[in-house]
Amino acid sequence: MIHIPAVDQAFLLLLIVFFLGTCLVRAFWELEQVRARRIASAPRGRTTKRD
Numbered sequence: 001m002i003h004i005p006a007v008d009q010a011f012l013l014l015l016i017v018f019f020l021g022t023c024l025v026r027a028f029w030e031l032e033q034v035r036a037r038r039i040a041s042a043p044r045g046r047t048t049k050r051d
Contacts, residue, residue, distance in 0.1 A: 004012075
């Protein structure tokens with residue numbers, strides 16, 4: 001097995017965490033955009049029902 005120095009391992013770990021975090025933030029951002037568009041395009045008259 002290849003031995004990688006601890007500094008390089010730490011750098012690679014931080015790089016992976018950074019990219020995964022970026023992907024998660026982008027995914028949640030996209031979900032929020034879809035939700036906001038859906039709410040904005042909903043008909044105004046049917047949002048609340050009152051008897």
